Amino acid sequence: MTLDPRAFREAGRAALHDPSLRIALGRLKTHFALGRARAVERYGDWEALREQGRAIRDYALAHLDTLLEEFERNVVARGGQVHWARDAKEAREIVLRILREAGAKSVTKGKSMVSEEIALNPYLDANGVEPVETDLGEYIVQLRREPPSHIIAPAFHLNKEDVAKTFREAHTALDPDRPLVERTELVAEARALLRARFESADAGITGANFLTAEEGAAVLVTNEGNGDLTRLLPKTHIVLTGLEKVVANLEHAAVLLRLLTRSATGQDISSYVTVMNGPRAPDESDGPQNFHVVLVDNGRTRLLGTDAEEVLRCIRCAACLNHCPIYAAVGGHTYGATYTGPIGAALNPGLMGVGVAHRHPNASTFCGRCAEVCPVKIPLPTIMRHWRAREYASGLAPKSMTAGLGAWAFFAKRPALYRFAAGIVACALKFLARNGRVHSLPLLHNWFLVRDFPAPQGKTFHALWTARQ
Amino acid sequence: MSAREDILAAIRARRAKAVAAPPSYCAPAPPDSVQAFVEHATRANAEVRLIANETEIPQAVAELLRARNLPAIVHVPPNASNLPWNSAPGLMRERAAPGPEDAAVAIAPFGIGETGTLAYPSATDAPASWHFRAGFEIAVIRAEDILMRMEDVIARLKATALPPTLNFVTGPSRTGDIEQTLELGAHGPKVLAILIIQD
Amino acid sequence: MRRDRDVREFPPARKKEAGLAAVSRLPRFEQCLYSIWGNCRKTRVVQPNAVEESRAPRPRVGLFITCLVDLVRPQVGFAAVKLLEQAGCDVEVPAQTCCGQPAWNSGADKYAADLARQVIAAFEPFDYVVAPSGSCAGMIKLHYPEVLANDARWLPRARALAAKTHELISFLVNVRGMKGVDAHCAARTCYHDSCSSLREMRVREQPRELLASVDGLSLSELKEPEVCCGFGGLFSVKYPEISERMADDKIADAQATCAEMMVGGDLGCLLHLKGRMQRKGVNMRVRHVAEVLAGMAGEPALGET
C-alpha cells in the first residue's frame, strides 16, 4: 500500500464504498467517543485540567531549547546517550548505527508514530536488521504490509475475520486447522509468538509519550506491556521520539497523563505507565545495558513561531480523530500519511509541505468538534485554515476555486452591482427549477453530483425590502 | 554545524513569546485513598483482597492459585523472600523469572488511590521485567503506602533517587486492538490480584 | 428584574405604543390593552421585561441578511424582522452583500479583509448586529478580529463590532429576554443544530425553548445532534462524496425521530440537507426556525411550490 496524500479524494471515494471499513469505523462512536465522555464526566473539573495541560505544553514549547539541553544533560548523567536528528534520513541512520554497534540482527519495537513518520521499518529491513512490531495492532498491520490507520489503534480498520485471515497466512508453522475465530484466540496466538521474539531480540525500540527534562526520563504509556518487554529484555533500548515531547518535569507529565488516557481510550490511566530513566543500575539483573534517546526534528522546529505553532502541543491522544466526521467517513488510510484526522490535517502540511499535504486541511467542515475535545486545546480548525491560506497564497488552490472566488469577490465588494446580479440569479434559479428543485447546473457540477438545489423564492430579500420601505 | 547545534539554533531563532511557568495543579481527590484505590483497581479488572497482616500473605496466595486451578507454585523475587512463606506448607516457591503462564509475587512500595495504581521502582532485589513476564501477578501492598496521587509517589521517590525503571501498573495487561474490544493478557499478566495489608 | 405576575398580559413595547406602555403599569388597563393588542397582531411576543424595556430606548438592530437568505429564501429575513420587532427592537437593513466567510475559509485572506471592512463600516452605527445564522454571526464575532489582526486601524473596530454581534435566536432569548412566541405549527419536528451555532455561538437551548412555545409543535431530538451534517460551505463541493455520506447519516437520524419537519438556524445546512433529501426522494419539510417562530409556517417550506 503506497501513501499518497494528494490522492485524498480518490482514496476517500473507495473507502466510502468499503462495507467492512464502515463496520470498523462505526466503533469510533460506540467505543472511543463514548468511553472518553464517561471518563471526562467521572473526572470532575475537566476544563481546569485541560487548561493546565495547555499551560504545561505552552511552557515547554516556549523553553524548548533549554529543556532539551537539560534533558540531555540528565540522560547523560544517568549513563544514557542522546542523539539529534534534523530529518527522517538522519534519524534512520542514527538508529541503524546504534543497532550496528550493538550487533543487532533483530529488534523488537513498541508502537511509535515517529517510526512510521520516518519510515524506519523498510530501511532496517533493507539493511539487514529485522524489525518486529510488538503492539498487537501494529503487529497485525506489519504482517499485512499496511500502514497504521489510526494513531493509537493501528488496526482500527480491521474486523476480527480480517485478523484471523492475516494470522493464518503469516503463521504458517502453526497447525492450519487450529481454531482462530474468537478475539481471545487471536490475542493468545500473538502473545505466544511474540514472547519468543522478545526473548531473542538484540535491541528494542520504543517511542515516548513524554520526555521530562528535570529527570532525563522518557515516559511510556501502554496497555499491553509490550513496550516494557521491548525495553527490559534486550541489551539495548532506543527511545525514538519527536523532540517536542519534552516537558519540564515528571509532575508536568503526570498532569498530561490524566488528559492523555482519558482522551484516548476513556481509561483513568493505562495499564502501564513507565518512567524510563537511563540504563539498568550495575547491580540490577534486568533492564537494558545501553540506553539511547533519538530526538527527531523533521520539520517540527520549523513550526515554532508560526500560526501553526500550537499544533506542537499535541500529545497524540487521537480524541480529535475519534470525534471527526471526516475520519469517520473515510478512515485513516485515505489520508495517505502517518498522522490522520484533524491532527493530520493540522500537522501534515507542516511536516510534509503544503504542496504535498494541502488536501488534508481542506478535508474539514470546520465543525469544531476536534478542538472541543482536544485535551490541550489546540485550535485545530484555525490551524487548518492557516494552511488553506498558505495554499491559496502559493497558488496551489484549484484554479476553478480561485477564479470563482475572484469573480464572487468582485461582486461582493460592490453592493449595488451585487444586488443586481443576485436578483438575476434568484430569478433564473427559480425559472430553472422543476418540482421545487434545480436538478443540475453547469459549473456547479460537484454540488449536483450528490444533491439537488431547493428552488429559491425568486426575489432577493433586498429587492423585497426596498419595495416594502 | 552538528544536528544538535542546528536544531537548537533553529529553536532559538524562532522562539517568539515569553510564557510563564504553569500554576501548580492538584487533581481532585476522594477523601480516602485506600477506598479509592480498591474502587479504581477493581474497575481496572484487578482482584483486590484485604488481609490483616503479613502472615496471611502465603495463605492468600495459595487460595488465589487454587481458585484458578493453578499449580501451587509461585515465583518470588528477592525482596519477597523474607515473607513467612512456611505458613502455607503446600506452596512451592521459585526464584527464577516467571514464564508467560506462571504466577509471581510482587511487593509494591507505593500505591495510588486516584487510579488504583501500583508503583514499582526497579531495584536489585525487584526486577522490573517480572511485572510483564508473569501470567498472573499477585501484588502485595501496605494500606499505609497507598498515597493519593502519582505526584505524591514521585515526591517520595525523588526524596532519595529515581530508579532506572519506574513501573506504574493498573490492572492486568490488556488490548483493544482487535475491534476495540477489551481482551486481557496481551503480553503481560492476564490476571492481577492485589493483597492490601491493613495493619 | 422579572415581575411576578403573568407577563403575557403586556404587549411588547413598540414605538407607537410607548405612551400606552407607560399607562400599562396600571393593572386595570391591562385587559383592555391586551384585547386591543390581540386584535391587531396575529403573532404576539411574550416579553417578561416589557415594562422596563418600554422605558429604555428601543435598541437599533442592524439585521445582517445572509447571502443565502437574500438569494434563496427572503422569507427568513422577514421572519427575523418580525421577531426582532416583537422583541422591541427597531430593525434596519443596511447595504450589504456577504460576510466574507467563503473567502476566509478558503484562505483568500485579502478578499475576506475587504469584505470585513465593508461589513464593519455598514454595521458600526447600530446597537446590535443580528444575523439569522450562527455561521455568519460567528464569522463576524469570532473571525473578524482574526481577519483584521494585522490591521491596527481596523482591529479595534472589528472587536467592537464583534462584541455586539449575535445570532438571531440567542439574541431574542438571551439579550431580549423572549420566553416564548405566539405561533402555531402542528408538526412533529426535529431541530438541526448547525456546528457554528452550537460551538461558536453557544446556541442550543434557546431555539428549543422558543419552539416549545409554538402551539401544536412537538419537538423530538436527534440521536446525534452534535454531529456535523457535512455542509461546511465549500467543503460540500470540494468533497461531495464525503459530504453526501454525512448528509445521509444526518437524514437517517432525522427520519428515525419520525419527524415530518426539520428546522434549523442556518440556511446553508438546510439547503444542503433538503437538496440531498430531494435527490434521494425523502419526504420531509425543511424550514428555518425563524419562519416557524414568526408564525410563517403556513408558507411553502424549502423547495416546495
Ligand code: SF4
Ligand atoms: S490534536 Fe489534540 S485531540 Fe488530536 S491527537 Fe493531538 S492532543 Fe489529541
